[in-house]
Amino acid sequence: MKNPQEIIHLMLSKDAFSNWLGIEVIEITEGKCTLACKVTESMLNGFDIAHGGISYSLSDSALAFAANSRGFKCVSIETSISHTRAAKLNDILTARCTELHRGRTTGIYQVIVSDQHNKTVSLFKGTVKILDEIW
Amino acid sequence: MKNPQEIIHLMLSKDAFSNWLGIEVIEITEGKCTLACKVTESMLNGFDIAHGGISYSLSDSALAFAANSRGFKCVSIETSISHTRAAKLNDILTARCTELHRGRTTGIYQVIVSDQHNKTVSLFKGTVKILDEIW
Amino acid sequence: MKNPQEIIHLMLSKDAFSNWLGIEVIEITEGKCTLACKVTESMLNGFDIAHGGISYSLSDSALAFAANSRGFKCVSIETSISHTRAAKLNDILTARCTELHRGRTTGIYQVIVSDQHNKTVSLFKGTVKILDEIW
Amino acid sequence: MKNPQEIIHLMLSKDAFSNWLGIEVIEITEGKCTLACKVTESMLNGFDIAHGGISYSLSDSALAFAANSRGFKCVSIETSISHTRAAKLNDILTARCTELHRGRTTGIYQVIVSDQHNKTVSLFKGTVKILDEIW
Numbered sequence: 115m116k117n118p119q120e121i122i123h124l125m126l127s128k129d130a131f132s133n134w135l136g137i138e139v140i141e142i143t144e145g146k147c148t149l150a151c152k153v154t155e156s157m158l159n160g161f162d163i164a165h166g167g168i169s170y171s172l173s174d175s176a177l178a179f180a181a182n183s184r185g186f187k188c189v190s191i192e193t194s195i196s197h198t199r200a201a202k203l204n205d206i207l208t209a210r211c212t213e214l215h216r217g218r219t220t221g222i223y224q225v226i227v228s229d230q231h232n233k234t235v236s237l238f239k240g241t242v243k244i245l246d247e248i249w
Numbered sequence: 250m251k252n253p254q255e256i257i258h259l260m261l262s263k264d265a266f267s268n269w270l271g272i273e274v275i276e277i278t279e280g281k282c283t284l285a286c287k288v289t290e291s292m293l294n295g296f297d298i299a300h301g302g303i304s305y306s307l308s309d310s311a312l313a314f315a316a317n318s319r320g321f322k323c324v325s326i327e328t329s330i331s332h333t334r335a336a337k338l339n340d341i342l343t344a345r346c347t348e349l350h351r352g353r354t355t356g357i358y359q360v361i362v363s364d365q366h367n368k369t370v371s372l373f374k375g376t377v378k379i380l381d382e383i384w
Numbered sequence: 385m386k387n388p389q390e391i392i393h394l395m396l397s398k399d400a401f402s403n404w405l406g407i408e409v410i411e412i413t414e415g416k417c418t419l420a421c422k423v424t425e426s427m428l429n430g431f432d433i434a435h436g437g438i439s440y441s442l443s444d445s446a447l448a449f450a451a452n453s454r455g456f457k458c459v460s461i462e463t464s465i466s467h468t469r470a471a472k473l474n475d476i477l478t479a480r481c482t483e484l485h486r487g488r489t490t491g492i493y494q495v496i497v498s499d500q501h502n503k504t505v506s507l508f509k510g511t512v513k514i515l516d517e518i519w
Numbered sequence: 520m521k522n523p524q525e526i527i528h529l530m531l532s533k534d535a536f537s538n539w540l541g542i543e544v545i546e547i548t549e550g551k552c553t554l555a556c557k558v559t560e561s562m563l564n565g566f567d568i569a570h571g572g573i574s575y576s577l578s579d580s581a582l583a584f585a586a587n588s589r590g591f592k593c594v595s596i597e598t599s600i601s602h603t604r605a606a607k608l609n610d611i612l613t614a615r616c617t618e619l620h621r622g623r624t625t626g627i628y629q630v631i632v633s634d635q636h637n638k639t640v641s642l643f644k645g646t647v648k649i650l651d652e653i654w
Contacts, residue, residue, distance in 0.1 A: 130293045131300035158265045159313075165266035166309040166325055171302025178294075178301075190301055191490060192462045192511050194329035194599055196627055196646060198620045214642050215603045219513070220461060222601055222642055237619050237627055239644055241462050241511075241601060243489070326625060327597045327646050329464055331492055331511060333485045349507050350468045354648070355596060357466055357507055372484050372492055374509055376466060376597050376646075378624070400563045401570035428535045429583075435536035436583075436595055437576025444571040448564075460571055464599035 116249045118142045118183035124249070125179060132175045135168070139179070145213040145221075147180045153205045164201035169209075173225040173238035176211035181221050181242040185249055188221065188242040195238040199229070206230040219244055251384045253277045253318035259384070260314060267310045270303070274314070280348040280356075282315045288340045299336035304344075308360040308373035311346035316356050316377040320384055323356065323377040330373040334364070341365040354379055386519045388412045388453035394519070395449060402445045405438070409449070415483040415491075417450045423475045434471035439479075443495040443508035446481035451491050451512045455519055458491065458512040465508040469499070476500040489514055521654045523547045523588035529654070530584060537580045540573070544584070550618035550626075552585045558610045569606035574614075578630040578643035581616035586626050586647045590654055593626065593647040600643040604634070611635040624649055 116124070122142050126132055135157075140148040151172055159165040173195060181188035201207055207227050215222040225238040251259070257277050261267055270292075275283040286307055294300040308330060316323035336342055342362050350357040360373040386394070392412050396402055405427075410418040421442055429435040443465060451458035471477055477497050485492040495508040521529070527547050531537055540562075545553040556577055564570040578600060586593035606612055612632050620627040630643040 125295040128295040128297075129300070130291050131302060132294065134291050156265050156269050159267065159310075160260040160263040162263075165264070165306060166313075166328070167266060167302055167306025170305045170309070170328075171300060174301040174305070175294075190332055192329065192331045193301070193305075194327065194464065194644070196327045196620070197325055198622060198627065215601070215639055217603060222603065234620055237644075239599070239642075243513075329509070329599070331485070333487060333492065350466070350504055352468060357468065369485055372509075374464070374507075378648075395565040398565040398567075399570070400561050401572060402564065404561050426535050426539050429537065429580075430530040430533040432533075435534070435576060436579040436598070437536060437572055440575045440579070440598075441570060441572025444575070445564075448571075460602055462599065462601045463571070463575075464597065466597045467595055 115185040118144055121182055121249045122179045125182060135171060137175055142179060142183060144184050145180055145216060146211060147176055147183065148208065148210050149176050150206060150208045153201050153203055153207065155203065158203060166197055169201065169207060169227045169236040170195050172207055172209045173227060176209040176225045177223050177240040180211040180223055187245045187247040187249065191241045191243050193238065193240040195236050197236050199233055199235050201229060201235050207235060250320040253279055256317055256384045257314045260317060270306060272310055277314060277318060279319050280315055280351060282311055282346050284311045284344045286342055288336050288338055288342065290338065293338060301332055304336065304342060304362045304371040305330050307342055307344045308362060311344040311360045312358050312375040315346040315358055322380045322382040322384065326376045326378050328373065328375040330371050332371050334368055334370050336364055336370050342370060385455040388414055391452055391519045392449045395452060405441060407445055412449060412453060414454050415450055415486060416481060417446055417453065418478065418480050419446050420476060420478045423471050423473055423477065425473065428473060436467055439471065439477060439497045439506040440465050442477055442479045443497060446479040446495045447493050447510040450481040450493055457515045457517040457519065461511045461513050463508065463510040465506050467506050469503055469505050471499060471505050477505060520590040523549055526587055526654045527584045530587060540576060542577065542580055547584060547588060549589050550585055550621060551616060552581055553613065553615050554581045555611060555613045558606050558608055558612065560608065563608060571602055574606065574612060574632045574641040575600050577612055577614045578632060581614040581630045582628050582645040585616040585618065585628055592650045592652040592654060596646045596648050598643065598645040600641050602641050604638055604640050606634055606640050612640060
């Protein structure tokens with residue numbers, strides 16, 4: 115079974131969209147990870163703030179990395195996100211994913227995205243199904 | 250007050266990320282809209298399927314257009330999505346947004362994303378706050 | 385394998401809390417069910433309206449019955465509810481549960497609760513895990 | 520403006536359903552509260568475990584008390600709950616509600632329900648609208 119770093123390296127190296135987002139891995143341990151990316155012009159919506167899909171996508175990648183880091187392949191079942199603060203051009207978004215629950219067949223994770231002033235941008239909760247397949 | 254077509258034209262023309270996604274407006278009426286986009290290489294994740302952020306982003310744009318189409322500015326409070334089927338390269342995703350509830354200060358919308366075979370890719374629910382500001 | 389009526393009869397007859405709620409089964413077919421109950425004094429909260437837990441509980445029972453009606457035991461993974469209108473003393477609440485998605489291992493259901501004037505009281509979405517065990 | 524204890528005393532004393540649940544207030548401060556109740560026979564479902572509506576209702580009361588404790592009346596907009604472990608007859612359920620976000624017009628709260636062995640029974644997230652009305 116691979117370790118968390120190997121698994122996430124494998125996942126991220128082939129993940130075109132996470133790379134388009136400019137995601138960098140800040141920290142990864144079993145069941146936990148921290149990612150960051152910068153808001154670019156292409157990520158803005160018509161209100162000149164980051165499209166809701168940006169912090170969702172960053173959070174969803176954080177969920178995938180944290181859930182898979184334990185060595186078993188996981189797939190997302192249900193996710194929810196509340197956008198609490200607009201992110202603007204050049205803001206640095208940091209997503210911290212923590213494990214709320216790890217059962218035998220499902221796991222629940224929370225991802226908090228904050229900006230460079232440590233203000234909360236979004237709150238995300240994700241439930242994954244844990245497969246029998248190992249990395 | 251502008252009509253739905255004018256509002257959505259205004260929103261989409263300045264929405265860089267929705268344009269990056271290649272979103273096309275198929276239909277828009279008050280409280281309802283249908284959008285489509287094609288899954289490109291840049292939208293794939295490490296499993297060679299569309300990143301969960303793609304159908305979320307498409308759904309979130311559909312929510313924004315449908316909610317704002319009634320003439321009052323709306324902001325998203327809480328959204329949730331279940332990914333029921335993987336989307337693959339070159340799949341055409343169609344997002345149909347319908348209004349489940351429109352109160353005085355909040356609205357609730359459902360977005361179903363399906364592929365070109367009419368298979369459901371994701372189920373999304375979004376709650377918006379209706380502001381006093383008109384378009 | 386038992387039919388939907390037999391399964392729901394079995395579930396409801398031993399379900400003390402659903403009986404406390406006074407739940408009646410209006411209709412049950414595979415993947416679908418309609419339940420009703422009346423708001424009593426004991427169900428009110430400090431604002432003299434039905435406690436949010438009442439329409440949640442009615443919806444959760446509807447989810448359980450609809451999901452289990454297909455013959456395989458199901459357990460709830462994640463549920464969400466939006467309360468759109470207050471229910472008052474003696475209101476008759478009707479919960480209509482429909483299947484949004486039925487995969488091999490998970491199912492997604494929607495429950496709309498309305499009052500006797502056909503006004504929507506709450507919108508519920510529930511995801512279940514489908515077990516290998518048959519009824 | 521009343522203090523948290525006064526507000527919660529006022530809310531709970533008239534809340535018939537929370538009293539039916541046997542809810543006791545363990546702790547209440549601004550934006551935070553801890554409640555407890557015991558699983559009785561009437562709260563069980565057909566699987567002889569607490570009905571999902573029980574931990575939802577306990578969590579929803581905790582949300583209401585924590586959100587209203589800051590002195591402004593609040594109403595629930597959207598709530599979600601994941602049931603992670605079955606609660607059984609005579610289990611003591613403790614609900615700890617914390618504030619994830621408090622904006623000008625909306626607040627987001629998390630409620631973790633655990634049993635007497637400190638095992639997590641459910642994870643709840645609730646979003647409220649903050650009204651202009653003071654207690």
